[in-house]
Amino acid sequence: MIQDTQSTTESQSATEDQGAPPFQAVFFADFTCPYSYIAQAQVDNLIRDYGVKPLWRPHWLHPEMPPEGRPYAADPERRKATLAWLREMEPEKAEPMRLPDKQQFSFYAFEALEYAEDNGLALPFKSAVFDALWVEGKDIAQANTLMEAADKVGLDAEDLGRALRERAYTLRALEAVLTAAKIGVTATPTVFLGRAKIIGWHYYEVFQSALAQQGIHPRPATVTAATA
């Protein structure tokens, strides 16, 4: 579902003006949500086609989850079906996915995301964390997993480890989670794209329609490349 919101950003029509700041899209997601994982493809396309500047914010799907995680309640058939659906919805992104053995705790990864944000590498870091969980089958509640992801994208893994041990970003991550709740995010992913609030996973063409309705069109370079 998509709702029109009044939360317009100042830069909503920025792509229409050369030299204007990039249009910002805010993605509320949880690393443990498979639909958020495949939504990364939409983000990549928005960056490529519209020069959108994505901001990833946490929406904590399962605050009741213990740090050690817990077995999936869903039956094997449901898990099999979920993988089949994901592969129809976003074939390329979903192809290497495998469902983890248990439901995982995501809050430490939210803390690490804040660290990555401070160090200018939030976007590649979130991809590395998503891959660790959904492709490599690792437990993202483990500091080692998050440190490996940090290392892959050029962050100081040891420094992140220290920040996690000292819980240096706990309050910030908690504030981010509370902000999501306060502004009415109830599903993941939820995307604020200018005036549009896009709830749940959607096709890329839906994002394009939402942008077109706000007078925002692909960058000329993209149009040229796509039609060449």
Add this chain to the structure above:
Amino acid sequence: MLKQYVVDPSMLPWKNGETEGVTFRGQVMLSGDDGGPEAFRFVFDPCIKVYAHMHLTSQFQVLLGGFMDLPKETMKLRPVAVHYTDHNVSYGPFSVGGDHHVLVLHPRRAGLVTMGNRDARRKINLTGRQISGMEKDTEWVAIAGHEDMRCKFLLPPMTGPEAMMLECPPNMTIPVNAPVYGRYEVVLKGGVVMEGRALTPPGLRYVEGDEQPSPLTTGPEGATVMFFSFDKDAREGGLAGDELSMLGAEAMAKAI
């Protein structure tokens, strides 16, 4: 003015159908060929992935048997369940299985548009609703002045489109309201006389207009009836002369 259609499915032939590899048996309960409502009864073979698609009008799906699992955690539907979508709202992929049995109810011909069609994705209704409800999740409500009747709302009136289940004693006359945007009345249990015709499950009547339709009368064993009322979205969408409509009409005709 009032439009009325009464369907006794025991009189209708069953046909085998297939769409994009999904196989089923079905009955055309109302064809919509006269510009009126379109209704189908389907029994799908078990399928882990029915492709994502949309219809060009509002739709009630009434799950009478088996299961229908959609990606949304709250949409693991078990009978009796209702799944409603506004016109041009895509849903799925989804799984069906068990002793699957569903009614698909449209106010007009709706077409069938696969989301594999990238151009069609641009026609998705950006503000459309997709809601569901299950009998097992809702409580019976007593009806004041009618101690021998009770009802439950699978989709409560406040949501717009409404789905109400009504349990009635034998030989009772049930007055009904004027169905401004259109309403399906489906027999779930027992027997009901509609427009002089005795119907058993899942016989139905579709009524639409600003006049009050004739009341329903339950048979000697009583009846459970469901009422599916469209709201103003029923006036939106539908098959027109555009390419998407033609594709949708063609796909539906091919499937059934």
